[in-house]
Amino acid sequence: MKRIVITAIVCMMLPSMSMTGTSQEIATAEKPFVPAAFPIYGKGNPFPIYNNGGYPDLLTDSNRLVSSLDVVTKSFSSSSCELVEGSIGAAGSRRLLRFDVAIANIGNADLVVGRPNDPNNPYASSFQFSPCHGHYHINGFTNYLLLNMNRTIAASGHKQAFCLEDLVRYGTGASHGYTCSNQGITSGWADVYSKNLSGQWVDITGVPDGDYILRVEINAANTFFENQNQYSNVFEVGVHLPVTVRTKG
Ligand SMILES: [Zn+2]
Numbered sequence: 001m002k003r004i005v006i007t008a009i010v011c012m013m014l015p016s017m018s019m020t021g022t023s024q025e026i027a028t029a030e031k032p033f034v035p036a037a038f039p040i041y042g043k044g045n046p047f048p049i050y051n052n053g054g055y056p057d058l059l060t061d062s063n064r065l066v067s068s069l070d071v072v073t074k075s076f077s078s079s080s081c082e083l084v085e086g087s088i089g090a091a092g093s094r095r096l097l098r099f100d101v102a103i104a105n106i107g108n109a110d111l112v113v114g115r116p117n118d119p120n121n122p123y124a125s126s127f128q129f130s131p132c133h134g135h136y137h138i139n140g141f142t143n144y145l146l147l148n149m150n151r152t153i154a155a156s157g158h159k160q161a162f163c164l165e166d167l168v169r170y171g172t173g174a175s176h177g178y179t180c181s182n183q184g185i186t187s188g189w190a191d192v193y194s195k196n197l198s199g200q201w202v203d204i205t206g207v208p209d210g211d212y213i214l215r216v217e218i219n220a221a222n223t224f225f226e227n228q229n230q231y232s233n234v235f236e237v238g239v240h241l242p243v244t245v246r247t248k249g
Helices: 062-068 081-085
Strands: 009-011 017-020 023-026 058-060 070-076 092-098 101-105 111-114 127-130 135-148 153-162 183-185 189-193 201-203 210-218 234-241
Touching: 058 210, 062 101, 062 234, 101 183, 101 210, 135 201, 153 189, 153 201, 183 189
Parallel strands: 009 234
Antiparallel strands: 017 023, 023 070, 058 101, 070 092, 092 201, 101 189, 111 183, 127 135, 135 153, 135 210, 210 234
16 A cells, blocks of 8 residues: 555643743643554664665654644744744744654665755755755655644645754664765664754644644655655644543544
């Protein structure tokens, strides 16, 4: 099967409030919900490497994403890089649904992207410098959306660009040393964009309480060929805003 969409119901507890600098965070005291179908992150690789004919296959670690979900409120100035990059809808106080995105390569070959400053790089036109992150990204690599239950758009989210590098090992082999300056993901490794990074959210300011679907798509611009692509590039999870805790089943 080419595309698998996993849906679970995750709900959020009302948060306690704390102040940090100019940003006011309403955080999330909530215990992560772990979908039963997936082993707990860090206790073995739930996504074994398979023979993809010598090509990478990228997936979002669903367990890590769900475990990391929270809601914060932060303030942004009118000159913030987030406004420039489009990860918030306006300056001022914004309510953000945040999450980690770990992108594992479980195909049997590395994803080789290369150097952003190499004019002969086949992906040269896809690189864009990120003022929020201070390095070059692959443009439009991910797309974050919040959908209503009828699949219309509740919060338009944004396309989040990524610098692709080896950060976490999922398989058994050694990293081939990909970094933001020579990008890629080794077979059996993952890049991780944690929720603390700029843009790792959907701006849900003004979104009423209720049930929604968070939709995260990777390789969203189809920049990279994934051959059989047995693992879906789309992950969806049910989210109840803002408060009550409910877990599936
Ligand atoms: Zn970055």
